[in-house]
Amino acid sequence: MNLDLSSLRSVLAAAEHGSFRQAATALNIKQSALSRRIRHLEEQIGASLFERSSGGVRLTPAGVSMAQAGRRLFEEIDDMVRASQLADRGEAGVLKTGFGTAVSTSKVRTVLGEHIRSFPAIAIQVTERSPANLAAALGTGDVDVAIVAGEARQHSGPSMSLWSERIVAALSSRHPLSNSEVIEWSDLKDETFLLSQWDPGLDLRNLILKKLAAPGDAPKIETWDTSNEKVLGMVEAGLHVSVHCESWTSLAYPGVRFREIRDASGPSHITFTACWEEHNRSPALARFLETLRQAHYPTTLT
Structure with missing residues (x-):
């Protein structure tokens, strides 16, 4: 009837x-x-x-x-x-976000929190993957937008530079340099660095080589296929030093001290990047990209 x-x-x-x-x-x-x-x-x-x-x-x-x-x-x-x-206005629906950095770090957490408060009818799905997996997920539509630290090397579509963060050294609280508020890159030339292969490991490795490599004298760098959280756990044990984005300083590791690294040109920085596909016409994606364009969140070293 x-x-x-x-x-x-x-x-x-x-x-x-x-x-x-x-x-x-x-x-x-x-x-x-x-x-x-x-x-x-x-x-x-x-x-x-x-x-x-x-x-x-x-x-x-x-x-x-x-x-x-x-x-x-x-x-x-x-x-x-x-x-x-x-x-239709991007104020409801589902937004699939992918992160190549920990969602728990301060700036990523702040961006998501701001967007959720502004648009509570949008359901946000979050996944953490490697940059290569995020690039593939963008292509298949499993992810609408990906945020990575450093350059989006595996992505050929549209992207947007977001905030820039200082690079900090992560040291065991027992390390002599942990008592300095600011350290020089040259102070680290004899250290063994431990990095994650995960984002932004390659960018950080290239930065260390740029700052410390000399003819016949390359810095000692180990890269592990593990998360940055586990890398910081090893730093806490006192066998390595590491370098990270400043937003990692918001995480509590009692035996780790974060210190800004400088040289004659000042502090080093790394820029976060948002990536998406041109053919993705999701209004929820467009609304989130607008949130990202307006995002400016300071971070303080502790």
């Missing part, structure tokens, strides 16, 4: 006003048209919806049931329309 929504609206209006005439006026239609709609609906369901009298109309038990169901239906329709409008 196909119910005409205009007939159902006529039933609700007549129930509310207790009069076909007043209901027709409220709907801006002729009373005869309203009466035909209601009569047609009664014929469809095989039941009378109103008790008619010279004093007006009153719902029958069948009419009460129909009116209750009709109100619920129109509430659902209104919700559906609002949800569609929000989705």
Whole structure:
């Protein structure tokens, strides 16, 4: 059975006003048209919806049931329309985000928190993967946007430079240099560096080589296929030093001290990058990219 929504609206209006005439006026239609709609609906369901009298109309038990169901239906329709409008504006729906750096670090966490507070109807799915896996996920649509530290080498589509972070040394609290507020790159030339192969390991390795490599004298660098969190755990043991983005200083490692590294040109920095696919027309993605364009979050060393 196909119910005409205009007939159902006529039933609700007549129930509310207790009069076909007043209901027709409220709907801006002729009373005869309203009466035909209601009569047609009664014929469809095989039941009378109103008790008619010279004093007006009153719902029958069948009419009460129909009116209750009709109100619920129109509430659902209104919700559906609002949800569609929000989705069209990028204020609702699903956003699949991928990160090549830990989501728990301060700036990434702040960006997500700001977006969730601004658009609570958007469901954000988060995954942490290597840069190569994120590039593949962008191509398959498993991820709408990826944020990586350093250059997006495996991505050929559109990208956006985000915030820039200082590079800091991670030292055991027992290391002599941990007592200095700022250290020089040259102070680290005899150290053994431990880096994660995960993002932004390659950028950090290249930075160490740029700062410390000399003809016949390369710095000692070990790279492990493990997370940055585990690298910091090994630094805490006192066998290595490491370098990280300054946002990692927000994480608590009691036996690790973070210190800014400088040379004659000042502190070193690394820039975070957002990547996405040109063909992805998701309004939720467009809205999140706008949040990223407006994101400026300072970080303080501790």
